[in-house]
Amino acid sequence: MNTLFHSIALVLLSVGASQAQSLVANGGFEQLTICPKAVGDIDCAKGWKNGGLTPDLFSTCTNGTENGLNVPDNYVGFQHPAVGRCYAGIALFTEPKHLSMSKSLEVTESIWTPLATPLRPGKTYRFSVLLALADSSVFTSQHLTPLLRKGPFNRMGKRETSQALLLDIAAVDTAWREVSVTFTATDRWAYLSLGLSREVLTLKAYKDRLTRRRNAVTYKGQAAAYYYVDEVELLEMK
Template identity: 30%
Template sequence: MKYLKFLFVLLFLPMLCFGQNNLALNPSFEDRTTACPQQGGIRDEISMYWSSPDTLTPDLFQECQNGQNDALGVPQNFIGRRFAKRGQVYAGIISLNSAMPGYDNEFVQGKLSLPLLKDSIYCISFWISHADSSNYYINAKHIGVWFINYKGGYPPTVTLNDSLPFIQQKIAFVPDTFYLENDSGWTELKTTYKAKGGETYFIIGNFAPTNTIIFYYKENTITNPNRILAYYYLDEVSIYRCNDTLPPPVPKDTAYLNLPTAFSPNADGQNDVFSVLGAKYVQSIELRVYNRWGQEVFYTNQKETGWDGTFKGQP
């Protein structure tokens, strides 16, 4: 066996550390058309790449509204108190509302950076939190996502009603196992989707017709005691090809080395460490990682040691 000595010097850009290519544009609603839009309803002119698929108005909550329009502030706002899961902005939707009989749940509609590939499996997730001043919880099985193949220049508009076929086409995030009742933090919902091919937009919300929604009353509600209302905050949407996070296989009968194109240092036990694959085929190795400013954030000369994404104990 011929042994070689390799020196790896890597420059890590921020995208690599996320571990996958998120196709959801503006996934945490942070990018806005102005520094602090004053309107409350989500639409493309306010939160970039986000809109409402119908005439209803999901809300955009922003930390910059504090002291100006506190009803839409962060953390305190008209329906509760919540810090963003990430950044300073998040969305809010009504998922059950007795004051608006009929099919009147609110939805957020996002845009993909690339059309989905036919038969590819996509991992979908987002974070949800129950607004502590709304007085009802809904079952998690009602929350879903619907993908749309739309090639127009402006976000699609659809009429949401009980007979719309997407009620059967939506993908549920979880089975009928629990209620969305986290009043103080965020809960992650996950699912997978086999693409039909060409999907360019997606809609998230409660797709169940009003008369089929499973819900229950929350005790000691702060406001609106006589109104059936379930309101939820949304943040940090993620859509990516599931196999994009998998490292290349370790070579078995070759002296070639492989480097993962991405990793996800989130302590979930999967792809948490960036390391050289096939390092056993070389006599010695040095791995150095630099951030965008040229500062060395990691070094090792141990073949079995990799980088966990931290620098001086901090992520």
């Protein structure tokens, strides 16, 4: 009987989580202000902002225009949306082809968004996201590091306390895969960023965790670990 009650409890917990409202308002990037026209146009997805460099928004609304942001065929690969007609894209690592180029080009892109309501300290949450590796990726990454803060991520030079999450994405390949992590909120965090936080891993530590893919075709001479992003969710566990 104890086993039966335990199974029922797990089912109820799963149903409760699935019915909860995600604190990421536009987690599927479906709500657009305008159609993306150039690389780096993540701001065209309602609620999402550029956290660094040129994170992308891909959509069927481009209607085959030559801007490289088409769905499913785009400048970094071929991928149908996991859900709907849009998804985002971020480079978690980019290595210049020519060794004489500045090492400052070894960078990571990020995107961020305000949460619908701040997190409640001491409460348990589940963060999940669907990821797929772009065909042109030379590297695969072992980690994605969502970051939570009280304020926006565009405050240049302002140091803020935060809570970083470590997401294992080593199993993600070119097919969509959900990855998730459960955590306890440590403060009333109101903003979420997706990328590679240097607060979790140094550049050297991160590079040591990269894996080179065989037979990958680079884009414009850059070797990248580029990931498509869809269905970002943050749920409070009941």
